[in-house]
Amino acid sequence: MKKIFATTCYLIFCLQLVTAQVPKPTPQQLQWHNMEFYLFTHFGPNTFTDLEWGKGTEKEEVFNPTSLDCRQWCRVAKAAGAKGIIITAKHHDGFCLWPSKYSSHTVRESKWKNGKGDVLKELSAACKEYGLKFGVYISPWDRNHPDYGTAKYNDVFVHMMTELFTNYGPIWELWWDGANGEGPNGKKQVYDWDRFKKTVKKLSPSTVIFSDIGPHIRWAGNENGIAGETNWNTLDTIGFSAGEGAPKTDTLNMGNFNGKTWIPAECDVSIRPGWFYHKEEDAKVKTPEQLFNLYLKSVGRGATLLLNVPPDRRGLIHENDSVALVNFKNLRTKNFKTNLSLNAVATVVSGSAIKSKGLVNDNNPNTFAEIKSLDKERIQVHFKKPRMINCVVLKEFIKDGQSVQKFSVEVSSKGKQESFLQNTIGHKRIITFPAREADDIFINFAESKRNIKIAEVETYLIDEALTEPQKNN
Ligand code: FUL
Numbered sequence: 001m002k003k004i005f006a007t008t009c010y011l012i013f014c015l016q017l018v019t020a021q022v023p024k025p026t027p028q029q030l031q032w033h034n035m036e037f038y039l040f041t042h043f044g045p046n047t048f049t050d051l052e053w054g055k056g057t058e059k060e061e062v063f064n065p066t067s068l069d070c071r072q073w074c075r076v077a078k079a080a081g082a083k084g085i086i087i088t089a090k091h092h093d094g095f096c097l098w099p100s101k102y103s104s105h106t107v108r109e110s111k112w113k114n115g116k117g118d119v120l121k122e123l124s125a126a127c128k129e130y131g132l133k134f135g136v137y138i139s140p141w142d143r144n145h146p147d148y149g150t151a152k153y154n155d156v157f158v159h160m161m162t163e164l165f166t167n168y169g170p171i172w173e174l175w176w177d178g179a180n181g182e183g184p185n186g187k188k189q190v191y192d193w194d195r196f197k198k199t200v201k202k203l204s205p206s207t208v209i210f211s212d213i214g215p216h217i218r219w220a221g222n223e224n225g226i227a228g229e230t231n232w233n234t235l236d237t238i239g240f241s242a243g244e245g246a247p248k249t250d251t252l253n254m255g256n257f258n259g260k261t262w263i264p265a266e267c268d269v270s271i272r273p274g275w276f277y278h279k280e281e282d283a284k285v286k287t288p289e290q291l292f293n294l295y296l297k298s299v300g301r302g303a304t305l306l307l308n309v310p311p312d313r314r315g316l317i318h319e320n321d322s323v324a325l326v327n328f329k330n331l332r333t334k335n336f337k338t339n340l341s342l343n344a345v346a347t348v349v350s351g352s353a354i355k356s357k358g359l360v361n362d363n364n365p366n367t368f369a370e371i372k373s374l375d376k377e378r379i380q381v382h383f384k385k386p387r388m389i390n391c392v393v394l395k396e397f398i399k400d401g402q403s404v405q406k407f408s409v410e411v412s413s414k415g416k417q418e419s420f421l422q423n424t425i426g427h428k429r430i431i432t433f434p435a436r437e438a439d440d441i442f443i444n445f446a447e448s449k450r451n452i453k454i455a456e457v458e459t460y461l462i463d464e465a466l467t468e469p470q471k472n473n
Helices: 002-019 027-035 045-049 070-079 119-130 151-168 193-203 249-254 279-284 288-298 319-335
Strands: 037-041 084-090 133-138 173-176 208-211 217-219 265-270 304-308 345-350 353-357 369-371 377-396 404-413 416-422 429-448 452-460
Touching (some): 037 070, 037 133, 070 119, 070 319, 084 119, 084 173, 119 133, 119 151, 193 208, 265 288, 288 304, 345 369, 369 377, 377 404, 416 429, 429 452
Parallel strands (some): 037 084, 037 304, 084 133, 133 173, 173 208, 208 217, 217 265, 265 304
Antiparallel strands (some): 345 353, 345 377, 369 452, 377 429, 377 452, 404 416, 404 429
């Protein structure tokens, strides 16, 4: 009897192992990973009152951009190589940038365009025109709405989201801020997250939702634009909620190694010290080099970069910001122009035997080389003549999940080797080091969750100054 029981338990255990689901991205999340870099625009009464957190008591008439032009925002986004724009449709002050029927604190009550204006309408149309994805930030915290702090407010929030999806879609990303302060009646709201999620799923199943803990995209745990050096795309969310109930910021930064759900990190950061435009910060716009460094620490660590560029009181992106953005794009284009792997011989080798050839330098992220035995197999990129390099870019084939846990990039020159150790890869891992000559580079894998699938190994010689850490504003 005992034996039958033990055998049954063993069989159940094996079955669990076989059926254990490898967390993988949905098609929408995959598309989101590929976007890599997009813009955030904080715009509203705070732009005109010089606040970061409006009180909700501001008169609607303060919102009055003199020459708002969402097409200019899109032109700047395009020139920066950003793939979309997420706008603060409603920040904590409750002011709606669209004429919502469920609020009396909106563009309709302002003097802008005699109350006939609608920023969301203009931006969603401009994004369509310029081929950019359109995303919306909506703060559940509302310091203006009279129903905030009562169950009725959850209805209001659902109605507002319904307006957004019905009138301004398609919305590619929806951004829920976890902040939960007091409203006008001094009470905090108990957010009905489940209902909010169901609403979006019903109205727009392909929208990816960001909050501290997803369901589709998580916060990277800081507002400096920096992902964890170790960055798992997986997270466990049971028992947690967005805002105060979220996991520790370190966990959000690195993800959970054994996390059950694919909830990758997004790095939000502002190009200026504040989220909203303030004239006195005009000289504090991050430099192209600082932005490039943030790119290495976000996209280069397998996350995405959500860079805030706040329009000014004219309703335009300020010249200083657009110049920095265009030069940031120039840096990326120039430095990642010549992938030296393309002319090299790339193989998976086991000792001196070649297992596969040409799969990681075919410039095709849909093909991959598979590593089945970590202690025997490794990737070799052999340059036909020695090359100076200081940057290696790796891509895991994340469609099938994330596996690499520990690896090294070994630079080999005239029989001498030097190794640079790293942990995770994910969508993209950019590794920089002081420039050196290389005959070969090897990627050695020390630990992984399963077989490893590497889509690309790129090698570059980038401007040496860009490999240095940058001081940030
Ligand atoms: C935070 C907000 O409190 C800030 O004002 C800003 O919108 C930032 C992106 O998220 O939670």
